[in-house]
Amino acid sequence: MRNPASVFLLLLGLAASGLATAQGLAASDAYVREPIPGRYMSAAFMTLSNATDQDKILTSVSADWAGIIEIHTHLHDNGVMRMRQLESLTIPAGESVSLQPGGLHLMLFKLKLPLADTLPMTLCFSDGECQTVSAELRSLK
Numbered sequence: 001m002r003n004p005a006s007v008f009l010l011l012l013g014l015a016a017s018g019l020a021t022a023q024g025l026a027a028s029d030a031y032v033r034e035p036i037p038g039r040y041m042s043a044a045f046m047t048l049s050n051a052t053d054q055d056k057i058l059t060s061v062s063a064d065w066a067g068i069i070e071i072h073t074h075l076h077d078n079g080v081m082r083m084r085q086l087e088s089l090t091i092p093a094g095e096s097v098s099l100q101p102g103g104l105h106l107m108l109f110k111l112k113l114p115l116a117d118t119l120p121m122t123l124c125f126s127d128g129e130c131q132t133v134s135a136e137l138r139s140l141k
Contacts, residue, residue, distance in 0.1 A: 023052065023129055024050065024051040024052035024056075025048065025049070025050050025051070025052070025056050025091065025125075025129075025131065026048070026049045026051065027046050027047070027048055027049075027123065027131070027133040028046065028047050028049065029045075029046055029047050030044065030045070030046035030121075030133050030134065030135035030136065031044070031045055031046070031135050031136045031137070031138045032044045032045075032108065032115070032119050032135045032136070032137050032138065033045075033138055033140065034115070034137055034138060034139050034140050035111055035113070035115070036140065040109070040110055040111045040113065041107070041108055041109050041110075041111060042108045042111060043072075043101070043105045043106060043107055043108060044069075044099070044105065044106040044108060044119075044121065044135055045098075045099045045100050045101065045105055045106075046098075046099050046133065046135065047096055047097070047098050047099070048089075048091045048096065048097050048099070049091075049095075049096040050091040050092065050093055050094065050095060050096070051094070052093055052094075053093050053094070054093050055090050055091065055092050055093050056090070056091045056093075056125050056126075056127070057088050057089070057090050057091075057125055057126035057127075058071065058088060058089040058090075058091065058123055058124075058125055059087075059088045059124055059125060059126050060123075060124045061106055061121055061122065061123050061124070062121065062122050062124075063108075063119065063120065063121040063122065064112075065111065065112045065115060065116070065119055066108045066109065066110060066111055066112070066121075067109055067110025067111075067112075068108075068109040068110055069106055069107070069108055069109070069121065070085045070086075070106070070107045070109070071085065071086040071087075071088065071089050071104070071106060071107075072084065072085055072086065072104070072105055072106070072107045073086055073103065073104050073105075074102055074103055081102075083107070085107075086104075088126065089104065106121075115137050116137065117136070117137050118134050118135070118136060118137070119134070119135045119136075119137060120132050120133070120134050120135075121133055121135060
């Protein structure tokens with residue numbers, strides 16, 4: 001039989017690390033860039049890992065500290081980098097998807113400033129499952 005205290009400590013360590021898991025999907029290294037002074041928008045980044053045997057489709061993200069959160073990607077259009085909103089983001093079965101600067105990311109609008117050091121957001125998927133991820137606020141410096 002497992003020691004309940006060691007299971008508790010393991011779960012506590014995972015929670016403190018910003019790692020969130022639900023039904024085989026893990027979100028890790030989640031962070032939000034501190035907004036530029038005077039601006040009410042920013043971006044969030046993380047790695048989403050799908051340990052299941054079925055694709056997971058991220059359809060929406062919400063947070064009480066942001067009025068609008070959109071899934072975005074960057075495209076090169078005639079030498080110009082442009083952002084484009086995506087309706088959803090597929091995390092293939094058994095794979096990971098990185099949301100990172102210059103690529104896939106979550107665009108955050110209508111931020112309610114000042115932001116806390118830890119920012120919870122809820123990720124919802126096409127199967128109706130939702131999970132909360134805690135993102136660290138990181139300085140622009």
